Amino acid sequence: MRLNAAPRLPWMLGLAGLIPFVATAAATWLAPIAWQVVAIRAFLGYAAVILSFLGGVQWGVAMCRERPGETPFRARMLLAMVPSLLAWPALLLHPLTGAWVLVAGFVLVRFHECSRDGRTQLPDWYQSLRTLLTLVVLACHGLVIWRLAGA
Template sequence: MSRIPRSALILGLAGVLPFGWGVLTLLSPGLHDWATGFLGPRFVGPYVQLFYGAVILSFMSGVLWGFATKAEGSRATTGYVLSVIPALWAFFTTGGGETAAALNLTFGFLALLLLDGAFWRWGLAPPWWMRLRILLTALVVACLLLTALL
């Protein structure tokens, strides 16, 4: 695996910030109250994580779709079919309360990592892809599990 491009790493880590922010506002009642008043209730605690998590799983479906365009024949068909799974997972599993949604998103991000690995092994993702995806997935999953357990 090669080195992650700096811009991809910085933007990827920036994309984890809403997950971390959600945990911080769960752990700090003062920060939660301030953020609720300043930003609104959708941007604190589990709500920011759950909404953003569904958005990111959908975004990653698009990324995988883009990778599938590099394939041909049955591999392309398989890639297209697999690429829609993260978005569908987010759509169908984020109801049912904060804890269930956080756990379902956790499973979604872990499954996405498996899909990332498949596209990478097929040579459709950049050489550095798995280094980035393992790091980002670990951070996101840690934040979602904290939310589910708090």
């Protein structure tokens, strides 16, 4: 994984985007109990927003780089909707269940991004950056799920 291959701005923005994940995951363990509840809600809300954003990335790639009407365009446009359709309902579920749904969403997006069809039209640097970001996001989800499971 070579993060230095990514242009500096996406790298910095990607790392900055991890701050709410790390801060709220830590707060679910370290904050006073009343604030832990707030931290869990904030974590799940932010995760849903970012998961939806990842669908938007695919939508943008389809619009700018695929040929409308062709199979890759249709497939990418349809797949672009899946993250939002997972993220929003996850917020309506019990927090533990919702966190697991969000984990599934992040994993599915990453699998798509790593697939032959998913990699097409994305810059080479995107893969290494997204791998790191996804690993940190999944680790934060693990901490929150562990907390919600009663640890």
